[in-house]
Amino acid sequence: MTETTGTNPGILLVLDGWGHAEPGAGNALAVAETPVLDGIRTKYPATLVEASGEHVGLLPGTVGNSEIGHMVIGAGRPLDYDSVLVQRQIDTGGLRDNPRLTEALDALAAGGGALHLIGLVSDGQIHAHVDHLHELLSIAAARGVERVWVHAVTDGRDVADRTAGHYLGRVEEFFATTGVGRLATVSGRGYALDKSGDLELTAKVTQAVADGDGALARDYVQVLAGAGDGDVWVTPTVLTDAAGEPLATVRDGDAILFANFRSDRIQQLADDLVKHLAESDVRILSLTQYATTADIPALVGRADASGGLADQLEAHGLRSVRVAEQEKFEHVTYYLNGRDERRREVEEHVRITSDEAPGYTARPEMNLDRVADAVIEAAGRSDVALVAANLANIDVVGHTGDHDATVKAAEYTDGQVDRILTAAAATGRWVVLVGDHGNAERMSKPGPDGTPLPYGGHTTNPVPAVVVPAPGQVLPDALRDGGSLADIAPTVLALLGRPNGPAMTGRSLL
Numbered sequence: 001m002t003e004t005t006g007t008n009p010g011i012l013l014v015l016d017g018w019g020h021a022e023p024g025a026g027n028a029l030a031v032a033e034t035p036v037l038d039g040i041r042t043k044y045p046a047t048l049v050e051a052s053g054e055h056v057g058l059l060p061g062t063v064g065n066s067e068i069g070h071m072v073i074g075a076g077r078p079l080d081y082d083s084v085l086v087q088r089q090i091d092t093g094g095l096r097d098n099p100r101l102t103e104a105l106d107a108l109a110a111g112g113g114a115l116h117l118i119g120l121v122s123d124g125q126i127h128a129h130v131d132h133l134h135e136l137l138s139i140a141a142a143r144g145v146e147r148v149w150v151h152a153v154t155d156g157r158d159v160a161d162r163t164a165g166h167y168l169g170r171v172e173e174f175f176a177t178t179g180v181g182r183l184a185t186v187s188g189r190g191y192a193l194d195k196s197g198d199l200e201l202t203a204k205v206t207q208a209v210a211d212g213d214g215a216l217a218r219d220y221v222q223v224l225a226g227a228g229d230g231d232v233w234v235t236p237t238v239l240t241d242a243a244g245e246p247l248a249t250v251r252d253g254d255a256i257l258f259a260n261f262r263s264d265r266i267q268q269l270a271d272d273l274v275k276h277l278a279e280s281d282v283r284i285l286s287l288t289q290y291a292t293t294a295d296i297p298a299l300v301g302r303a304d305a306s307g308g309l310a311d312q313l314e315a316h317g318l319r320s321v322r323v324a325e326q327e328k329f330e331h332v333t334y335y336l337n338g339r340d341e342r343r344r345e346v347e348e349h350v351r352i353t354s355d356e357a358p359g360y361t362a363r364p365e366m367n368l369d370r371v372a373d374a375v376i377e378a379a380g381r382s383d384v385a386l387v388a389a390n391l392a393n394i395d396v397v398g399h400t401g402d403h404d405a406t407v408k409a410a411e412y413t414d415g416q417v418d419r420i421l422t423a424a425a426a427t428g429r430w431v432v433l434v435g436d437h438g439n440a441e442r443m444s445k446p447g448p449d450g451t452p453l454p455y456g457g458h459t460t461n462p463v464p465a466v467v468v469p470a471p472g473q474v475l476p477d478a479l480r481d482g483g484s485l486a487d488i489a490p491t492v493l494a495l496l497g498r499p500n501g502p503a504m505t506g507r508s509l510l
C-alpha cells in the first residue's frame, strides 16, 4: 500500500515545446485561442523558468530538448548533457586518446578496413553536431585510417528544412581539410531516426549502409535534387562510382561508429544494423552510451542522474503513474527517471499508441484525448500520489514547421488541459504545468540568406511554469522568478510534503 500523506496528491503535466515569447511573427502560441492555458498563468502562481543552455547543462546558447529537459525536471539539478561531455572530450584531447577509439582505428589502419561514420549532419545540437564528425575524421586521419565512409543523415527538423546541401557541403570540406573521407550514403532522418518502431523505414537505411542496396545517385547534389518532400524524407540513397556501382558496403574487418550524441532516435537503427551484421566481423561503437538492446561500447560516458524525483518517490513509498504517447513515452519514464531502466514497484507506465499513421498536420489532435483519459483515470485513484504526463502536441506538431497546424495543436491541448484540471479539482489534486523547452512560440527563422523560413525546431526561450492549487489549498501568490527546470522536482516534492533528494540543487518555486 502506498500512502498519499496529509498533503494533496498532484499531477505534473509537461507540455512539450511550450515556450514563452512575446507575441509576434511566427508565435503560434500567441495566435492560438487558449483561454485555459492563458487563464491559469494569470490566476494562479506562475513564472517563467529557463530550459536551455547552461541552465540545464547544455553549452551556453544551445536550445533545450526533450531528453535533457525531462532529465533535469526529474533530477532536480542541471546535468552535463552528452553533447557537453563529448565537447569536453574534444577540447581536452581525451577523445583523440580514447583507448576504445584508438584501438579500433589502429586495427583498421593495420588491416586495411574501412571506418563507417553514421550520424545526423547538421548543427541543430539536439541529436548531433556536424563538428563532431569533423573531429572524428581528423582523428581517423591522424591514426592512418585510409578509408572512411560517411553515411549522412539529413536533418530539416532541428535546423531549417532544405539546408541539407549546406551541411553536406561542409562535410565535403571536412574531407578536403582532413584528407580523409567520402560520402557513401544519404538518408533522411524520417528513415534513419524513426522511433515509432516502423522497421521498414529503418531497414531501408540498414540496407543502403550495409549492402549498398537502395536508390542510387552520383553525388549528394543529385540526391537532394530529387528530395521533393524535404530533408527529413530524403530516400535512403547509395552513392555510386563512375561505373554506377555502390562506393561502399560494410565488409568484414570494417568498423562502424555512430556519431549522434543523443540516443533515443538513432538506437532503432543501431540495433537493426547490429542484427543485420550479426554474422560479420564488424566492430561497432557509439560516440555516447545508447540505450540499445545490443551492447554497443561507447566512447564518452554519461552524467550520473540518480537521486531524482523517481528515487524520492520510491524512498517515500509514493506511487506515480506516467502517461505519454509513443513519441514521448521514454521521456516521462526512462529520462525523467535519470536514464534508469529499473521499473520501480511504485511506478506504473501507460503508453498511448495508435494504429493510425501519425499525419501530424492533418491530425494535430494526435491521441491527446486518450492521454487525458489515462491521466484522469489515474487521478481518480486514491493510491496514486503523482500522475506525470507528457502532452506532446505543441512540440510534435510544431516540428512540422506548419504554423496553422501548430495553432490547432495548441488549441486542442488547451481543451484537454481543461478536462484534466476539472478532474484534478474533483479529486483534490494540485497540477504543475511546465514546458520542457520552447518550440511553437517561434515558427519562423531567417535562413542562410536572411529570408524567413518556416522553422519547426526548438528554441532557447524560457518556458511557463504554473501551479494550479487543489481546491482549498493555500499557496503563495506567485512563484519564485529566476528558476529553471531543475526547480520542478523540488516544487513537486514540496507540494507532496517531501524533502528534496540529497543530490538535488534545485529549489522549490513556491
Ligand SMILES: O=C(O)[C@@H](CO)OP(=O)(O)O
Pocket: 016, 064, 065, 066, 067, 126, 127, 157, 158, 265, 395
Ligand atoms: O523529435 C526529436 O527527436 C527532437 C527534435 O529533434 O525533439 P524532442 O527533443 O522534443 O524529442
Ligand SMILES: [Mn+2]
Pocket: 016, 017, 065, 066, 067, 069, 395, 436, 437
Ligand atoms: Mn520536448
Ligand SMILES: [Mn+2]
Pocket: 017, 066, 395, 396, 399, 439, 458
Ligand atoms: Mn521536440
